[in-house]
Amino acid sequence: MDDTRDPLIAVDDVHVTFKTMAGEVEALTGVSFDIHPNETVAVVGESGSGKSVTALAIMGLLDGGGVSGGRIVSGGRNLAAMSEKQLRGVRGSEIAMIFQDPMTCLDPLYTVGNQVVEAIRLHHKVSKKEATQQAIELLAQVGIPDPEKRIRSYPHQLSGGQRQRVMIALALACKPRLLIADEPTTALDVTVEAQILQLLRDLQKEYEMSILLVTHDMGVVAEMADRVVVFYAGQVVEQGRVDQVLRDPRHPYTTALFEGIPTPHTDRSEPLTAIPGAVPSLRELPSGCRFNPRCRLAFDKCTSGAVPLFALPDGRQSRCWLAETDDASRSVSEPLAAEVAQ
């Protein structure tokens, strides 16, 4: 990755705390990563790992909590410190978001056309007629057949894939520079998923936008992402270029995550290599490394004190003591000196 360019968005040491009946819960603990122009960054992790919270924090959509520390920098401004009114100018026009379930995000009482026209007119001063024309063009662009007719359809008259296309059209209405896609294909069938991902790739080129893809599907990551950020229990545990992370993960959690997924080459006669236990509750985090109770490679150091995010060669990062010395058996050729603890 070309790190000399200014990132489009820099998430810098972000902490998110939710106040609940049973006290405060820290959902994100010091999360940092960059999104560069035209880049697709995948955020992966299991439920409760903080990946969706990260997406919502960037959008300024956190409910019942907020960014309690750190900054989200875009174009010299700190989004985390902006007022709701200022954020409204950013949302939609600079950053847009699509969600997992398009049915719950579209208003069932308004036609698809109404909703797209509204999105256009909120940000641009154009006549209704002009906005309608733009809406038809947008719907055509996201691959809705017969957009002139479809503009009069209600969400329930569309298939799941078409609804997701409408969501994408809504998100693109103001040509955002960053599209946040939170599990955009999880609710769709595989053949439709493939079509939607293809559409996102095409639109990314055309609109020259960055995509932040939140997903738990490693297949989708492999297909879409340039870089991948792996979350575990509210922390970034590993990040790097997608080909490197997939081929040679540097955190035991990432390794274990890949091993547990059946592939077309999995030996059917053997049990799958499962990670024991479950993701810890954010209220009862283990001491030391948050993954240590489930880690095959855990040793005494892992149970005491937080693990820093080690910077590895090639811009990679890993939050594992094993990466501290860049163990020779794991390293390919890079010198040991390249690491700096964050």
Added chain:
Amino acid sequence: MTAQTTHNTAEERPAASGDTLLAADSLVKHFPIHKGFLRRTVGQVKAVDGVSFEIRRGETVGLVGESGCGKSTVARMVTRLIEPTSGSITFGGADLVGMPRSELKDFRRKIQMVFQDPFSSLNPRMRIVDSLGEPLVAHGLSKGQSKVDRVCELLELVGLSAKDRNKYPHQFSGGQAQRIGIARALATDPDLIVCDEAVSSLDVSVQAQVLNLLRRLQGELGLSYLFIAHDLNVVRYISDRVYVMYLGRMVERGAAEGIMAEPQHPYTEALIGAIATPSGEGEERRIRAVANGAVPSPSNPPSGCHFHTRCPFVMDRCRSEVPPLYELSEGRASACFLREKEAVS
């Protein structure tokens, strides 16, 4: 579905013992569409349209297809939660279709189900001991202390602790709750468990645990599974044989590995081509083959072969004639005219 036969050939599956546990023949389920004030029937949704399959003792049969293809309707007919419009389901020598409720009760014990969302299938206000004990009481299998003992035994069987019996569902993680769902299915000592997307809502690290658990239980208890899922890699891993459905019809059948390695129907090929797979060593980033369009509505399916509207190999014939399920070698079968010449009978 004329060409599909229910007799089993021994060479088809060496791992399973061979005797048929459940055989479904020409199953049909049509749901009427009502419209207007008088709720007149204006059409039929042909959710399942003449499907035949069989499940042998100790075997895992995978059932795949996109949403709306009728997988879950098949599951509900097998568990007799809904009545088929026509066709037969033979289980242990008796036909379950049209069987009076009183007799059906014994068979319900033998066919159990595990659902997709473990939390919505467990009563949040019931302790685990009561949730798991309910089927035992309902079927008159045990009560009182022996019920509690059986619940403890079940919890340990699925890898939980007997101490968990007094907890409520919300005190468990998703993976643990699904283990409880499996324990409840096991309570009545069934022969067949229908798993309808049983691992689909679980996190990847937990999914592997539950798949391993299902396999271990199969080995220990000699269970058969009807495993319904949309993740083809999971289905390939867990199943011995796989059936592929499209818009209410079977389009392909075969051994799990064979079907994934060499699909014999364009639809199966499209499904497999559509899976995103984390690439292995040195593999190029794979851009998926994209099948056109979405599944047409089952209330108004295309004529002829249902898949012809999306098929890259479509011929004139496909638009008017319904291809039968051609029997191919090694227990494979495909409902595609392209395979007509290879049909063995």
